[in-house]
Amino acid sequence: MIRRGLLNTLAIVLAVMWIFPVYWMVNTSFLPQNKARTSDPTFLPFGGDFSAYDRVLNPDFWHSFRLSLSVTLITVTIALVFAFLSALAVSRFRFGGRKGFILTILIVQMIPAEALFISQYKMLQGWNLLDSVAGLSVVYIAAVLPFTVWMLRGFVDGVPQDLEQAAMIDGCSRTGAFFRITFPLLAPGLVASGVYAFLQAWNEFTLATVVMSPSNSTLPLWLRGLAVQTNQATDWPAVMAGAVLVALPVIIFFMLVQGRMTSGLVSGAVKG
The missing domain is CATH 1.10.3720.10 (MetI-like)
Known part of the structure; x- marks a missing residue:
């Protein structure tokens, strides 16, 4: 049981490491430019919008x-x-x-x-x-x-x-x-x-x-x-x-x- 728990934990950690860049890409796409440029990371796109997609869909x-x-x-x-x-x-x-x-x-x-x-x-x-x-x-x-x-x-x-x-x-x-x-x-x-x-x-x-x-x-x-x-x-x-x-x-x-x-x-x- 301990071994299975360790393996499951390792699998979860690897999954988070794999999916985090994808999440960061999607998260940043909803942020305003001033928040995207700041040195303090914004992990949740609160206050974000679809303006970046409006600029891209040309x-x-x-x-x-x-x-x-x-x-x-x-x-x-x-x-x-x-x-x-x-x-x-x-x-x-x-x-x-x-x-x-x-x-x-x-x-x-x-x-x-x-x-x-x-x-x-x-x-x-x-x-x-x-x-x-x-x-x-x-x-x-x-x-x-x-x-x-x-x-x-x-x-x-x-x-x-x-x-x-x-x-x-x-x-x-x-x-x-x-x-x-x-x-x-x-x-x-x-x-x-x-x-x-x-x-x-x-x-x-x-x-x-x-x-x-x-x-x-x-x-x-x-x-x-x-x-x-x-x-x-x-x-x-x-x-x-x-x-x-x-x-x-x-x-x-x-x-x-x-x-x-x-x-x-x-x-x-x-x-x-």
């Missing part, structure tokens, strides 16, 4: 929001389609160059993203895709695809082929057996991989800095511009309000898929 925010949402949806959709087909091919079929393909996926993940900036910039410049949704989506897809393929391969390996063969014996075609039997079992893996791709595309900063212009920025770049303003003191309540708005879609997305994501991660850990 046309620049909505432009960046639409841009980030478009790039993220394109990245998640295309990355999942190609990763799913690649994972099926690697897991279910034996073909020439299969081991080389798997090795290439591993090697690509070892290359630092910063080492590719110049070549990616030149490539997009040659294709006239700089400062565009299509150009940014291309580099994001290339960034998330290797790990997504590797992740989905573990889930596909965890579904026995005997299930498809049994369905085919019962009269299903190969395609019908796949979509009726195998595909529903792979849904948690697709959700877990989609969460990874979503987070990478939504929160990515450095590639967007290289590809996009200051007037056509994603939400992380917009938030950086909000915090760093020339010849002006930083409006910390507005910065925190912007951070809350940037994090809100991620929280909503997690709430929608958390059940599937949890089962998918556990399944991949056990069977992959």
Whole structure:
């Protein structure tokens, strides 16, 4: 009992340490600027208001929001389609160059993203895709695809082929057996991989800095511009309000898929 009590106490302390920065961000977003700048911390937003959100919710925010949402949806959709087909091919079929393909996926993940900036910039410049949704989506897809393929391969390996063969014996075609039997079992893996791709595309900063212009920025770049303003003191309540708005879609997305994501991660850990 004592050990369990100590472990529970430790868990509570760690949970408070983890959630406190999030609480401080939300709390500061409701404070007036004079309270946010004082050296005495204000732990409760008494007397606060929504004025920081009024300052943040301007046309620049909505432009960046639409841009980030478009790039993220394109990245998640295309990355999942190609990763799913690649994972099926690697897991279910034996073909020439299969081991080389798997090795290439591993090697690509070892290359630092910063080492590719110049070549990616030149490539997009040659294709006239700089400062565009299509150009940014291309580099994001290339960034998330290797790990997504590797992740989905573990889930596909965890579904026995005997299930498809049994369905085919019962009269299903190969395609019908796949979509009726195998595909529903792979849904948690697709959700877990989609969460990874979503987070990478939504929160990515450095590639967007290289590809996009200051007037056509994603939400992380917009938030950086909000915090760093020339010849002006930083409006910390507005910065925190912007951070809350940037994090809100991620929280909503997690709430929608958390059940599937949890089962998918556990399944991949056990069977992959």
